[in-house]
Amino acid sequence: MLLTDRQLLILQVIVDDFIRSAQPVGSRSLSKKEEISFSSATIRNEMADLEGLGFIEKTHSSSGRVPSEKGYRYYVDHLLSPKRLNxxxxxxxxxxxxxxxxxxxxxxxxxxxxxxxxxxxxxxxxxxxASINKLKRIQIIPLNKETAIAIIVTDTGHVENRTFHLPPAIDPSDLEKTVNILNERLTNVPLEVLNDKIFKEVAMLLKQHIHNYDFLLYGIAEAFKMPVSxxxxxxxxxxxxxxxxxxxxxxxxxxxxxxxxxxxxxxxxxxxxxxxxxxxxxxxxxxxxxxxxxxxxxxxxxxxxxxxxxxxxxxxxxxxxxxxxxxxxxxxxxxxxxxxxxxxx
Amino acid sequence: MLLTDRQLLILQVIVDDFIRSAQPVGSRSLSKKEEISFSSATIRNEMADLEGLGFIEKTHSSSGRVPSEKGYRYYVDHLLSPKRLNxxxxxxxxxxxxxxxxxxxxxxxxxxxxxxxxxxxxxxxxxxxASINKLKRIQIIPLNKETAIAIIVTDTGHVENRTFHLPPAIDPSDLEKTVNILNERLTNVPLEVLNDKIFKEVAMLLKQHIHNYDFLLYGIAEAFKMPVSxxxxxxxxxxxxxxxxxxxxxxxxxxxxxxxxxxxxxxxxxxxxxxxxxxxxxxxxxxxxxxxxxxxxxxxxxxxxxxxxxxxxxxxxxxxxxxxxxxxxxxxxxxxxxxxxxxxx
DNA sequence: GTTAGCACTCCTATGAACCGAGTGCTAAAT
DNA sequence: ATTTAGCACTCGGTTCATAGGAGTGCTAAC
Missing domain, CATH: 3.30.450.40 (GAF domain)
Structure with a gap:
């Protein structure tokens, strides 16, 4: 079902006018517009048709018309004049x-x-x-005996940080080693696959070098688990x-x-x-x-x-x-x- | 000017009632309350006095009364029953x-x-x-040739970061040295005096060790300048x-x-x-x-x-x-x- | 000092009357 | 066959009068 040119014109003017004024648009006020050269009675007929097709609505039985959602949709899809920015x-x-x-x-x-x-x-x-960004650097900074902060810096300059638990009585040099391994292995890895890689690649390495590696690994993985949204x-x-x-x-x-x-x-x-x-x-x-x-x-x-x-x-x-x-x-x-x-x- | 006990009671009940109902309180409805044993006429007289003293107001000439700001103030200062939490x-x-x-x-x-x-x-x-927290660690992570991120960790686990300009063609080892000096000198310093200390103590040291120290110093100081609010x-x-x-x-x-x-x-x-x-x-x-x-x-x-x-x-x-x-x-x-x-x- | 009673005030709700903007329909004009 | 003019009708909004109710202030009696 195609709309006639005149119906399109009327629909467009109704939407434009309503967007401007927030008031229902009547046939008489439409007929006074420059771009419209036919009488209010004609407009009323056309409006009745447009309403039948669901493009415009009345707010009450004797009110002017207001665009319906379908009307806006048509307006956006077909009638929008791509206004130049001022x-x-x-x-x-x-x-x-x-x-x-x-x-x-x-x-x-x-x-x-x-x-x-x-x-x-x-x-x-x-x-x-942040998740598609790549890891630039990981830092781990112990706060006290129990907790540490993990800081992740991405190549875009985004910084994320998380607090996590440290294994009891961890050796500071072990922590350092761990950080080195993490940086070595994970630099340039997209954040979203970080967790995966930690378990697949880093776990192995830590196992070889670090005593009691699993608790630490768990803590770190935990810290990185939350979606970096x-x-x-x-x-x-x-x-x-x-x-x-x-x-x-x-x-x-x-x-x-x-x-x-x-x-x-x-x-x-x-x-x-x-x-x-x-x-x-x-x-x-x-x-x-x-x-x-x-x-x-x-x-x-x-x-x-x-x-x-x-x-x-x-x-x-x-x-x-x-x-x-x-x-x-x-x-x-x-x-x-x-x-x-x-x-x- | 002291209020009588009865006036205090009435004021209190008016405020309590209005807080509950958001409706102006009339003499008749007051007289029906349990805690009130005198007639609405008496209440009206007292209310007139309370209004004269500015503790309550009418919303219009024949309306019930509403607490004024002064009335709330008096209520809060003297009448508040310290309600136990449930x-x-x-x-x-x-x-x-x-x-x-x-x-x-x-x-x-x-x-x-x-x-x-x-x-x-x-x-x-x-x-x-954050400003009274003490510095735990500073990290500087270069993003590219021009910019770097400064990360500040406080003893409370708060992390702040700022992007700043690097001097052209800075030597990575110089950067490392700088970070070491900063950490050495500034650990446990409250954030609010950080900037001060940078210029008073760190500047000297950097001057001795780092080529072209002033540009770098300026960048770092700039990064820490914004109030850590x-x-x-x-x-x-x-x-x-x-x-x-x-x-x-x-x-x-x-x-x-x-x-x-x-x-x-x-x-x-x-x-x-x-x-x-x-x-x-x-x-x-x-x-x-x-x-x-x-x-x-x-x-x-x-x-x-x-x-x-x-x-x-x-x-x-x-x-x-x-x-x-x-x-x-x-x-x-x-x-x-x-x-x-x-x-x- | 307290209270009952009463006139008065003012808000609110209700409904009637009216206006105006707008419609739909019909018949005339083009 | 369209378009338009005309007209009856609808409905929301405003205005106005009315009535009711909640409340007050004041006076006189308790």
Missing amino acids: QQDITTIKSIFAERIYEFEKIIQRSAKILSELTNYTSIVLGPA EKLFFGGKTNMLSQPEFHNDISKIRSLLNMIEEEDRVFDLIRKNPIGINVKIGRENDISAMENCSLITATYSAGKENLGTIAILGPTRMEYSRVIGLLEFLSKDLSSLLSKLYQTR | QQDITTIKSIFAERIYEFEKIIQRSAKILSELTNYTSIVLGPA EKLFFGGKTNMLSQPEFHNDISKIRSLLNMIEEEDRVFDLIRKNPIGINVKIGRENDISAMENCSLITATYSAGKENLGTIAILGPTRMEYSRVIGLLEFLSKDLSSLLSKLYQTR
């Missing part, structure tokens, strides 16, 4: 990279902040997955409060903010998106708290390696065009910066 | 310490979470000031949304949540409190977003050393008695645990 936005985004910063985290944190300020929505950035960064967590659709519905706000606080659920939401730009509208997100929200994600990478995701969470009545533009632009910039950094490592 | 609460708090955990942060994070769940308010915990942990950030006083006032919620997101302001709020339990009511907090909120803080320590603060942020209509009980209990437990940990280090 110079202001470009300058602001470029400013993220103005300072020379060597820590990913800082850059990513700033990206999140600036994205949320530009859009007045909530931004979410999934940091680079990606970090989430947020910007404008409370921006949703200023969206008019939530003004009379504290419970919606509450469930949304609660979801944001429960990082696990945000992880799921963000991580399973495909490479490139992706738009999920309302219930497409499969989370009841997101019923009136859309999520736009964009992945960034270094070289061919996909690293993480930046996302904007806003109401379904979101400025899709602008947000997509911003995300495209930022993800490209992030990728090229990271590619450079990765190259020189 | 067994349930005690068990829950004890459970924070059930697992043997060696990282402060974990314990503190759990404390924040559990406090907020017990109270349904927002909890804020200021972690131990205390960390904030939150629990139940969105709990305020369920307080009825905010239900019709999104803007209040917004400014409150915004304040919470701006950690700097929370820092100021929390840090400047005296040792022990402290209650700040409404505008006593000097922050407009906190107008309808109270903050109760409790410090915790290890031995004589004051370490940090746990706090509960709730509406002025807060269960002062219970919250104070919980905070007292938890801060005592935290302190004794930390004292033990500190002792064995």
Whole structure:
């Protein structure tokens, strides 16, 4: 079932207008728009058809029309005019990279902040997955007789640390030997296979050199076992409060903010998106708290390696065009910066 | 100006009742309470006096009374019955310490979470000031030709890391020598005087041993310069949304949540409190977003050393008695645990 | 000093009346 | 065969009056 050009035009104008005003759009106000040259009665007929097809809805029997999720979906897929970013936005985004910063985290944190300020929505950035990074160095620093800290440094400059138990009365030189072996064997190994390698290769070696090696090995393996997971960064967590659709519905706000606080659920939401730009509208997100929200994600990478995701969470009545533009632009910039950094490592 | 016993009783019952119900308290409903044996007319007279003295207020000319900030203050200072914790609460708090955990942060994070769940308010915990901790070990790990990571481990097991620039074409053995000197000279030095010592003592030594020492020194000092600040942990950030006083006032919620997101302001709020339990009511907090909120803080320590603060942020209509009980209990437990940990280090 | 009684105040809920924005349908115009 | 003008109708929102209830302050009696 194809829509006529006129229906497309009307759908587009309805969505655009509603995104701007947050008010149901009536036939008369539509007929006054420049781009529309036919009468309100015609529009009413077309709107009735569009409603029949499920692209728009009424909030009550004599109200104007509002886009449905299907309507937004069609709009995003077919009608979106890829709005050029304005110079202001470009300058602001470029400013993220103005300072020379060597820590990913800082850059990513700033990206999140600036994205949320530009859009007045909530931004979410999934940091680079540490697990594909490679080990640069392991250090073990005993704190006291019982415990020690294991510090892992990756080739990207990421530092992780864990506290673990030491075997009783361990010889300091044994510890040193162990660290040497670990570094020798595990340098440049991706973090995600670290644990595997420890048991397959390192265990053997330790057995030969270290008295009572198994307790120590167990401690170290334990320390590295927890998934070295990606970090989430947020910007404008409370921006949703200023969206008019939530003004009379504290419970919606509450469930949304609660979801944001429960990082696990945000992880799921963000991580399973495909490479490139992706738009999920309302219930497409499969989370009841997101019923009136859309999520736009964009992945960034270094070289061919996909690293993480930046996302904007806003109401379904979101400025899709602008947000997509911003995300495209930022993800490209992030990728090229990271590619450079990765190259020189 | 002293209040009569009867006025005290009435004030107390009004505050207690309002804390429970969030509804203005009328003379008739008061007269029905068990602990009150006189008529509603008498109560009305007393209430008029209490209002004249500024302890209670009307929301409109024919409404029941509501405690004023002054009324809460008097209640907290003089009327609070130090409610014993119930067994349930005690068990829950004890459970924070059930697992043997060696990282402060974990314990503190759990404390924040559990406090907020017990109270349904927002909890804020200021972690131990890293600056009074002593240096255990410094490690420097070069990432590439230009940059390196400095890792600082404290005697409490806290790990900090910073990226900094390396001098061009630095000799690896020089770097090693430097690290040795740093560890030799700076071990057991409190972090807050680290920078001082670097310039006063280490600079001299480096000068003697290392070619081109000043660039390196500068980089290292730079890396340690940023204040190693205390960390904030939150629990139940969105709990305020369920307080009825905010239900019709999104803007209040917004400014409150915004304040919470701006950690700097929370820092100021929390840090400047005296040792022990402290209650700040409404505008006593000097922050407009906190107008309808109270903050109760409790410090915790290890031995004589004051370490940090746990706090509960709730509406002025807060269960002062219970919250104070919980905070007292938890801060005592935290302190004794930390004292033990500190002792064995 | 305490209390009963009463007039008064003000909030809240309810419902009627009305307006305006918007629709659907029909019939006329193009 | 489309498009448009016209019109009856619907429904949410606002305004207004009304009634009820919770509460107060005051006065006079206990």
